[in-house]
Amino acid sequence: MARYKKTKGSAPKRADGQIRQSQMITTYGPGAMVDLVNRSVVIGGLEHWGYGRDGFDALDDARLRRSLIPRLKALDPNLDLAPSGYFRMAPECDHMDASPRVGVRALEFPRWFVCQGCRRLARAAEGFEQKSGRYRHQCSRNKTAHAVPVRFVAACKRGHLSDFPWASFAHEEGICDRPELYLIEGATGDVARIIVECRNCDSRRPLSQATVLPFECSGDRPWLGGRAANEPCRLKLKLLVRTASNAYFAQVVSAVRLPEPDPDPLTLRLRQKDIWDILQHATSIEQVQSFAGIPRIASAIEGHSMEKVFAALEKERGAGTTASERPLRSAEYERLTNAPTERPGLLADEGAEFAAFEIPPERADLPAGAQRLVIVPEYREIRVQVSFSRFDSVSANLQGEYDYGRYSVHPAVLTLPTGNEKWLPAAEVRGEGVFFELDLDAVIDWEQRDEVKERTELLLRAFEADGRGDDFPGARFYLLHSLSHLLLTAVSLECGYAASSIRERIYCAPAVDDEDKGMAGVLLTTGTTGSEGTLGGLVEEGRRLRHHLRQAWELGRLCSNDPVCAAHDPAAEASDRRLEGAACHGCLYVAECSCERFNRYLDRALVVPTIGNDPALAFFRERP
Template structure:
């Protein structure tokens, strides 16, 4: 029996794009059609298992399922392979607009085109003109309906024009999309019926949001034609190519050294014996007990004592957040952390203080060059209209209603990136003293007022105010990203940040780059790290003056006219970077907390300005 022919793919996407941009439920334009990426049940082909127990446990808890696997999206496979592989997609939307050119003498600024359903198309996806019988090419209409919970569907254009009156629908009256202008603005786009009695401007949607499209029917077409669920949201207009059409919810962790995990598990097994230890001598004395000796076999007293020190915080009785576990590992690095081997997941070395000790770096305690790291990133869901990013602790909000990736989730798509980085550990005492300054407290109040104003407009959001320490570290990281990109050879969009502002154990900034291949480990960041004092010198100079000053430095977050409620002294001229680099979508920034600006608010952390 002859094997079935492999279906030719209709388009191509990189595996990483299926995590970051075009996951299940996302709309994309292929060369010949517009589609909706299907759910995970329709991702067929070989997938590689990614081992990262910490991330798997977090996602299983988030999705309220017993366990979940992390697997790579299926590869395209060999074109000669007869097996069907890849990611399936559904045609969406099912309404089209004809592409006939204006007739002779017709004003090009006032075009009228047919608005037709897929059932009215002939073979070859063309519409037959009812009078001339000419074949007219079509393109998908750019307007669909969706709700905040991710449900999506075609607009019922007959209902849009006639409401519940179905006469024109039953008679199959033709519909037209008129462009009465050249700007493409909604006020210039009209939908009308060939009956001559009904026409409506798309701009009316902005005035009658609740009445135009009716209540959402809970449609989830990416999971299958009949996959609906109950929904009480109102439908909203969604432009297919708009930036708010799809917000993937991703969760990522930095893989910790195997040695650190081994030490942690050993100490946990005999924590009842070790929790009162006051030094390495106490650890040695406890080791004389048979149970302790057995559990700590192969682990030195110094390693045990270092693990005990990071457990002193009261919050340890609770499950550690993603960033908590990462920060305590980075803090524990003395001279060396991890193993320097090609297949290793983490290796870091501390830069001797004599190589970077400068007056403007009094607030920094340790510089660690992460020569090898592994980041695992997984897609767990998505939203529309409003993004729901990880909070300042790296955790996704349990209360956010996210759209499902599959009818029954047993695995989620993930990728692992290899890279390098620079970790800067700030002195806790320096930050605590800085937070106690009246000028910093006053600035924090102003930033909080801006956040409260934003919250009033986004009452459904569970986002939390990061606090002045987080905002300072976040703003400093953005200045560093811009500065490093000029020196290390990586584009700024490929350098990412992780901000650690955890009062119980410490404060730090990790700047790293990662790629699924060797491009993430070219060594540029490590070389910049060796001259970190000069790099920070340049970053502080960059932040002191913005091309938009004094407007930028004098901005008040609560200003209702500027509507930059989550920004202090921050704009595209100084702090804003590519959103692929930022963990907060370019929010919660204020360079006046980092360095003195022309406003002179005396709220900066770095007092010793470089000469």
């Protein structure tokens, strides 16, 4: 982050700050603003990431790549991913011997500074002098004070970022010939008491009037470079506090590293060189039939119909891959629900990236409503940042994927779409987990209750009043999400890991017909990006699912904020929590690093009986 030279015979200076590699795809990714000791910077785009002679650490995952390519095209037609090296860890730097060639370059932003002495407001290059790495201002003949970055900038919902138009804002009726701006702040920090004034013409204006700006966004993208990186934009600029929680929302897509399934015997025979050299040219079933007269071909496809052989050829050639690709979480759910049964002495293969075992029913001791318990002793998850937004987060669909094509405002990109950087920053999490599945028939019966339908209508009205523009996730998701938070809290009390170190992964899909009953499961995981794994505490506690479900049931029955929490009406005109039913900081909210949905779409009344609500709403009406 900091540039410095190591002089001969002296100890090297330390960097201004440090950022973990895993944080470079979440909190501090490209386009994020970061406070250093004496100034503020914006993290550079992928063009500004350097890996030096050692090169990058690739975290490629073909399944996730296939899922992301069409979504990147919807974000910008010029975005693409390379055939290899398309997911990369952030570069690792030596903070004791920094080099501009290795690491992520940060660009100074904002460019306006304010004097801590006299409150003079000006561009750093125009109003202040730089000395010893800091900007200074000569307030008077006998007084010199340091200048610091102004804490207000301008941005739009597309992620564009620019300096706040201070001169234009202070002068409502035209800028004077020699602006001399000052930023006067009150003791309370209230924006109504923050005044921008020009002492040349005596113009004054409170910052509270900046909530609605008449200025159009110029499409600035300083994290990508200079003016050449700007793009047209017709949105209005909005005031943004650099360090506010809504200044940066990273869109991260993750996928569990699933080993590719072993090919069937027919595919193995078709892959033999002498067989493949002939059959790879077959473009129809009739051509396959004509090749069947060759003895070695006839021996390879013996016992299989011509239609099956041609389908295997098409799959091997890669034709129709996009059409047949399973959504991310559907493929993971299928693998989890078809995990082999755990047996004494059965261990995961050495070096395995993923291993899951179903606990037999006689040992799982599952209560009514729960159908399957699976432990995951070997777990790896790849997380990739795709884009970012400001002011509002962008919701993923139930598969954890972003449908950019249907958003009215597209998020910002991490690299120039027409540039040469055809990769995305990524991190790999290694750890363990426990998965449980609800009884799908019980879930469907619960969804058909009149009380649940009425509650769903209430939540839907509140969701529509919120005006987010996303798809309503449905009562099934509210149930799974709320149950996940309750169980996460209950498990963390005994598993040895803090609640903030446990993360949920929800598998939810509505029923389609009697054959396809959708998905209804939750995977709780814990892991890190900097070690080989964890200590097994979550897996061992997962075997006691009934015990933890009982604890979760007790936790959800009563909230410290009841009856106010239980009686919350999200559709009420005065409600400020449109996306939650009976949920608050006293019962369901967890650390945001543990939750996939920023503590939204929660309602414990759908899980357990609560004060003032019909017990028929609860999926677990009786204590497990």
